[in-house]
Amino acid sequence: MSFKELVKVLGLGAVAVVLGVEWLDWLTRRLRVSRGPLKEVLFFPSPHVCVEHLFTRLRRFPCACPLPHGIETSFSRLLEHLLSARTSLDLCVFSFSHMELSRGILLLHKQGVIVRVVTDRDYMTITGSQIGTLRKAGICVRHEMSTAVHMHHKFALVDGKKLITGSLNWTLTAVQSNKENVMITEEPALVQPYQQEFQRLWEASDPTNHKPQTKLKPSFVISD
């Protein structure tokens, strides 16, 4: 094969590869549209792997930690969905002590995403809770003020259009040790009721509508 022919073959090959990638991308988007809004289900426990690349947005494993790298898990998918927020994150969670999820929220807050958190009155003060860390960073957190025994929801709304909900509390035990489920969907018929519920709870938990409490609850150990 002459040099000229070789160049021709390589050139045609490159064009074919580019067109193939474009076609695959188009096909993926087309299939996604035909399947309707996003619907994804994650099950836990999730293996403990490095998720550093999700925070730094570099895919070439910048970290030298001893954890396995480059592996997609239920937790990494959950974190990816959380970090996909561009304008707002509404979080309604019973128990929140997971350090990496907390780091994710702090990062979003730093990037200008409007974060609102509603949590349980008792569980917000337990040992290991990340609620104090979020508050210290300037994130607005409210707690349930009704006579309800517990604010037991575990859902999040990303940019008001993506719902993350399930049995999973945002704790290390839940993520790494329990049998749990999380559903992620952009189906409007499911997202809207949760958005309305969040707004209702947010307004009902507004401290300006309530008298200050004189009796403080003591701290106690983490439980799900």
Next chain:
Amino acid sequence: MSFKELVKVLGLGAVAVVLGVEWLDWLTRRLRVSRGPLKEVLFFPSPHVCVEHLFTRLRRFPCACPLPHGIETSFSRLLEHLLSARTSLDLCVFSFSHMELSRGILLLHKQGVIVRVVTDRDYMTITGSQIGTLRKAGICVRHEMSTAVHMHHKFALVDGKKLITGSLNWTLTAVQSNKENVMITEEPALVQPYQQEFQRLWEASDPTNHKPQTKLKPSFVISD
């Protein structure tokens, strides 16, 4: 107006009412189809009302209890979906002490519905748990046997096609006092992963695959 005219008007009125009801029924079904598979979201706490008519399948409030009658609540909707089972009910629940939900499952079992329950090893023996009642009635219950800290799921599959899932444990506190959510859907893309997860847990919890335990866990108080 003569008697003949009166009969004519009444007759035409009756025909109009019947046609109107038929048209409304057709319209409701048409709208349901155009909206796609069932998607319903329930929020709790739910008011305590009489649900006796759901068990007896009579709509004329046969019971004389002091509770409010004829009111649809989140709990009555949940119970209605549960009682809609005709062939199978697969239940995967962390904590189960709610008497009326237990009664519903016993009724389904009596009607020949195949009921399978997977529950948490520790919470199945707590005070008030209905797991023993289900077992005594001949319902097959298995508990988590892996090293997982808790089997924390709270989902049910009705006839293998309707998914009931959320934050709600099947306890009186969860139903009547907590802020909770339950989603009911027949969307295949959401139902199928839960069906597969149930089957996986069911097989993994098969006692014939495990050695008998020598150490029994002590009973303890109910908590969510």
